[in-house]
Amino acid sequence: MTPPGEATGHGSTLAEKVLARAAGLDRVVPGQIVDGAVDLAMMHEQGAQTVLPFHQMGAEKVWDPDRVVIALDHWVPASTEGAAVLHRILRKFAAEVGLPHFYDVGNHGICHQILAENGWVVPGDLAVGTDSHTNMLGAMGAVATGVGPTEMAAVLALGRLWLKVPPTIRVRVKGSLGRGVTAKDLVLRVLREVRTTGAQYRAVEYSGPTIEQLSMPERFTICNMTTEMGAKTGMVAPDSTTFDYLAKIAKHPMHPLQPDADARYERTIDLDVDGMPPMVACPYSPDNVRPLPEVAREHIRVDQAFLGSCTNARIEDLREGAALIRGQRIAPGVRMIVSPASTPIFEQCLREGIIETFTDAGAVFTNSSCSACFGGNMGILAPDEVCASSSNRNFPGRMGPKEARIYLMSPGAVVASAIRGEITDPRELL
Amino acid sequence: MQDVLEGRVWTLGRDVDTDQIISGKYLTIIDPDELKKHVFEIALPEFAKQARPGDILVAGENFGSGSSREHAPQAMRAIGVGAVVADSFARIFFRNAINLGIPTIEAPGVRALFERGDTARIEMRAGRISNLRSGASVAFPPLPSHLLDLLEAGGLVEKVRRELAARKGREASPA
Ligand code: SF4
Numbered sequence: 001m002t003p004p005g006e007a008t009g010h011g012s013t014l015a016e017k018v019l020a021r022a023a024g025l026d027r028v029v030p031g032q033i034v035d036g037a038v039d040l041a042m043m044h045e046q047g048a049q050t051v052l053p054f055h056q057m058g059a060e061k062v063w064d065p066d067r068v069v070i071a072l073d074h075w076v077p078a079s080t081e082g083a084a085v086l087h088r089i090l091r092k093f094a095a096e097v098g099l100p101h102f103y104d105v106g107n108h109g110i111c112h113q114i115l116a117e118n119g120w121v122v123p124g125d126l127a128v129g130t131d132s133h134t135n136m137l138g139a140m141g142a143v144a145t146g147v148g149p150t151e152m153a154a155v156l157a158l159g160r161l162w163l164k165v166p167p168t169i170r171v172r173v174k175g176s177l178g179r180g181v182t183a184k185d186l187v188l189r190v191l192r193e194v195r196t197t198g199a200q201y202r203a204v205e206y207s208g209p210t211i212e213q214l215s216m217p218e219r220f221t222i223c224n225m226t227t228e229m230g231a232k233t234g235m236v237a238p239d240s241t242t243f244d245y246l247a248k249i250a251k252h253p254m255h256p257l258q259p260d261a262d263a264r265y266e267r268t269i270d271l272d273v274d275g276m277p278p279m280v281a282c283p284y285s286p287d288n289v290r291p292l293p294e295v296a297r298e299h300i301r302v303d304q305a306f307l308g309s310c311t312n313a314r315i316e317d318l319r320e321g322a323a324l325i326r327g328q329r330i331a332p333g334v335r336m337i338v339s340p341a342s343t344p345i346f347e348q349c350l351r352e353g354i355i356e357t358f359t360d361a362g363a364v365f366t367n368s369s370c371s372a373c374f375g376g377n378m379g380i381l382a383p384d385e386v387c388a389s390s391s392n393r394n395f396p397g398r399m400g401p402k403e404a405r406i407y408l409m410s411p412g413a414v415v416a417s418a419i420r421g422e423i424t425d426p427r428e429l430l
Numbered sequence: 431m432q433d434v435l436e437g438r439v440w441t442l443g444r445d446v447d448t449d450q451i452i453s454g455k456y457l458t459i460i461d462p463d464e465l466k467k468h469v470f471e472i473a474l475p476e477f478a479k480q481a482r483p484g485d486i487l488v489a490g491e492n493f494g495s496g497s498s499r500e501h502a503p504q505a506m507r508a509i510g511v512g513a514v515v516a517d518s519f520a521r522i523f524f525r526n527a528i529n530l531g532i533p534t535i536e537a538p539g540v541r542a543l544f545e546r547g548d549t550a551r552i553e554m555r556a557g558r559i560s561n562l563r564s565g566a567s568v569a570f571p572p573l574p575s576h577l578l579d580l581l582e583a584g585g586l587v588e589k590v591r592r593e594l595a596a597r598k599g600r601e602a603s604p605a
Contacts, residue, residue, distance in 0.1 A: 033574065049460055049500060057590040075458070082458025132498040132522055148500035148526035154590045162576065196445065197492045201521050230495060232521055285445070374497075376454035395496060397449045397472050 011260025013168035015203035022126035042129035049149035063159030071111040109342025123238035124255025139219035141238030167266035173210040175274035180427035183218035188279035192289035199229035281408035305418035308339035309391035331421030336363035339371035388417035437486040444490030451502040462508035469505035483510025494523025531585030537570035
């Protein structure tokens with residue numbers, strides 16, 4: 001590990017390159033405040049709170065309607081009157097100011113997955129969304145970050161945003177992930193190192209042979225949980241994997257950028273994942289990470305198993321879970337909820353028989369949404385309950401009452417825990 | 431925004447995330463006066479009833495981490511919180527609070543100087559926070575000028591409103 005403050009080189013990191021491009025400057029340095037042109041702005045239900053400040057600002061039109069995406073995901077279909085009102089505010093606003101890219105009920109999905117699978121964010125972009133996990137899109141080689149609704153109103157009006165150029169932490173990974181060990185375990189391992197405050201106001205750049213081998217969905221998982229490190233953005237430099245993924249779907253021109261070989265990093269974390277076991281984040285913090293086999297030895301009973309969220313509910317995740325549960329039953333006393341990340345993923349599950357595989361095992365297979373992830377819609381826990389979850393947060397109160405205990409793990413581990421009725425190492429079922 | 435702020439202190443621990451400030455079940459509420467009834471329901475339950483305008487929150491590290499929900503600073507603004515001070519902030523909370531016009535100050539070491547009920551004095555431009563009971567104080571780097579301007583304007587809405595109005599003025603005036 002490079003000691004903090006050690007100067008590496010004089011070149012620019014990936015985040016600095018992208019922000020220089022957005023600001024129209026040759027180069028930027030950490031700490032510099034820049035005014036960046038936004039390439040993509042995304043809103044989910046929280047965007048409803050953007051409408052009032054937008055009007056109060058005296059704005060009449062949106063800077064570029066083709067660069068604004070609205071996706072409903074937290075309460076779909078609306079499960080409360082409050083949610084129905086938020087949806088209606090957004091529909092009305094989209095109609096009034098002319099925002100055509102609206103992923104409404106029936107064509108919906110978790111906002112970050114909507115951006116990913118439709119090519120809304122491409123290499124070199126500065127993307128913002130009214131959700132903290134917008135960081136997920138950094139996997140495209142973009143600076144993608146969360147903003148609040150008032151700030152979003154300013155972005156809609158002006159197409160610009162002020163940003164302080166962050167210092168970059170480099171996470172270099174080598175070694176191969178063993179059988180039953182996934183990108184989720186890798187990012188949990190990084191969280192154990194960086195902790196929830198270690199990347200505050202910083203960019204995290206993932207590189208090294210292991211990262212280069214990862215598919216786009218795996219890179220999404222890793223960049224997604226960079227949010228839990230407090231980071232402004234988590235990124236992977238674009239390569240042929242990125243370009244292949246975007247080839248048919250990119251919505252606007254790419255500006256692929258690479259970090260300089262002599263870029264200056266604030267800190268470098270080197271990890272070797274050879275022989276690494278699966279990981280689990282225990283209550284009540286995503287950085288309370290321990291090796292899963294160790295936690296499994298404590299025989300922690302599970303009341304609910306949740307396979308969903310923007311972190312891990314892509315088709316690859318659901319296939320992984322289905323392969324484990326095919327022909328089995330979930331343990332008595334366990335409720336299992338499976339929620340795909342988007343409507344196209346739901347349809348793919350339907351075609352592949354994955355829905356039936358889960359429902360045959362006794363799981364509830366829902367339409368695509370944030371579902372049980374945030375404690376405001378469905379799958380809420382009772383105070384003394386335990387949930388094994390493939391999502392990204394386990395703070396007190398995340399799935400309802402502050403006492404409920406959430407363990408964060410890979411999709412395979414969630415399914416294994418549902419089958420055994422206690423926190424389980426998925427490798428025991430392979 | 432005044433340059434010197436004084437107020438009664440409420441203290442909070444470290445890592446108070448947005449779920450603990452406004453829990454997920456209230457996220458469909460958009461009326462700030464309704465929201466403020468539920469602020470800190472998990473972290474500091476008496477606050478919503480007993481807080482007075484001008485009160486100052488003093489928190490530990492990583493205040494406001496978690497989601498991007500603006501409900502958290504909105505509820506604080508509705509209560510009339512005079513300032514939020516912490517050892518450190520999560521970035522989205524920091525931006526949201528400043529954008530809403532709430533003086534938001536990062537001052538490493540500040541939490542250890544205060545107990546609930548103390549009176550805090552904040553000198554925004556000089557960069558100093560003092561405990562008027564104990565006399566202890568800590569310096570902080572003053573906010574950069576563009577953020578002070580933002581607070582001066584009363585928040586981002588007002589700042590953009592002025593910018594758009596100026597633009598319109600330019601467009602309307604003959605070349
Ligand atoms: S799935 Fe969970 S973390 Fe992701 S956007 Fe929805 S609520 Fe947030």
